Amino acid sequence: MADSLQTVMDYAVAVARKAGEVVQTALAGDRKVMTKSSAVDLVTQTDQKVEKLIIQSVKEKFPTHRFIGEESVAAGEACELTNEPTWIIDPIDGTTNFVHSFPFVAVSIGFSVNKQVEVGVVYSCLEDKMFTARRGRGAFCNGEPLQVSEQTDVHQSIIATEFGSNRDPEVVDKIFCSMKNVLKLPVHGVRSAGTAAINMCLVASGCVEAYYEIGMHVWDIAAGSLIVSEAGGLVLDVDGGQVDLMSRRVLAANNRSIAEKIVKEIVLFRPPRDDALDHKQ
Numbered sequence: 001m002a003d004s005l006q007t008v009m010d011y012a013v014a015v016a017r018k019a020g021e022v023v024q025t026a027l028a029g030d031r032k033v034m035t036k037s038s039a040v041d042l043v044t045q046t047d048q049k050v051e052k053l054i055i056q057s058v059k060e061k062f063p064t065h066r067f068i069g070e071e072s073v074a075a076g077e078a079c080e081l082t083n084e085p086t087w088i089i090d091p092i093d094g095t096t097n098f099v100h101s102f103p104f105v106a107v108s109i110g111f112s113v114n115k116q117v118e119v120g121v122v123y124s125c126l127e128d129k130m131f132t133a134r135r136g137r138g139a140f141c142n143g144e145p146l147q148v149s150e151q152t153d154v155h156q157s158i159i160a161t162e163f164g165s166n167r168d169p170e171v172v173d174k175i176f177c178s179m180k181n182v183l184k185l186p187v188h189g190v191r192s193a194g195t196a197a198i199n200m201c202l203v204a205s206g207c208v209e210a211y212y213e214i215g216m217h218v219w220d221i222a223a224g225s226l227i228v229s230e231a232g233g234l235v236l237d238v239d240g241g242q243v244d245l246m247s248r249r250v251l252a253a254n255n256r257s258i259a260e261k262i263v264k265e266i267v268l269f270r271p272p273r274d275d276a277l278d279h280k281q
């Protein structure tokens with residue numbers, strides 16, 4: 001697999017770029033908006049078209065590989081991470097941004113073998129930034145090496161997180177409580193890019209010290225998790241333990257000192273897992 005991983009990486013980059021062109025073209029036109037798990041969980045025909053394009057392209061080159069794709073799962077396919085080579089795809093990470101022309105929209109493609117992410121590609125379409133990582137070989141943006149921030153003092157940090165698309169009052173309260181706790185540490189700032197993949201690339205780039213979220217999905221973070229760890233950062237569960245990509249909880253941090261401070265402020269809860277039978281929540 002070692003050499004073929006470079007073939008996978010090159011192919012993932014080419015497909016992500018092609019997908020990004022479709023997204024950019026679609027941004028110039030009308031976007032018909034539909035909803036999925038809630039009135040604020042949005043999807044467009046472009047999400048579906050781009051996912052089909054990516055999966056069809058990959059199948060031509062790697063006919064035996066498996067897929068976990070956001071829109072395929074929404075259409076009823078299983079969300080199952082096995083030991084087999086698997087492409088984990090978010091065709092548009094930041095659909096709400098895409099709908100509103102808020103300029104952070106990414107194509108996210110992770111590739112796992114034995115349940116370990118080996119290749120991560122995040123293409124931030126409007127910034128034209130191609131983030132790439134291969135396990136053990138570093139992380140890059142447009143070919144330039146990435147390194148997380150060296151900051152160890154949480155009071156000098158910026159923390160990224162998201163509000164999510166769950167409007168259950170109890171969940172919203174927990175999310176706001178965590179944000180308030182982090183803000184009052186105090187930290188320099190709290191930010192939301194509106195896409196998990198780009199939030200993780202911001203950690204890898206050293207622009208923010210950490211990103212945490214409860215409620216995103218495996219396709220949002222598979223690629224980004226490798227990009228963060230290959231840039232020298234940590235990817236953990238929000239309780240500070242080992243990350244489980246299917247658990248819908250993640251904390252990406254530049255170092256353990258910052259991670260430990262953030263863990264103490266997060267109000268924990270467990271959304272239904274991505275690999276639970278009824279995962280559409």
Ligand SMILES: O=P(O)(O)OC(CO)CO
Pocket residue numbers: 070090092093094095096194195196197215216217220
């Ligand atoms: O825009 P998407 O792909 O629904 O993803 C959201 C979270 O689920 C932003 O990361």
Ligand SMILES: [Mg+2]
Pocket residue numbers: 090092093094196219220
């Ligand atoms: Mg997403």
Ligand SMILES: [Mg+2]
Pocket residue numbers: 047070090091092093094095
């Ligand atoms: Mg998406």
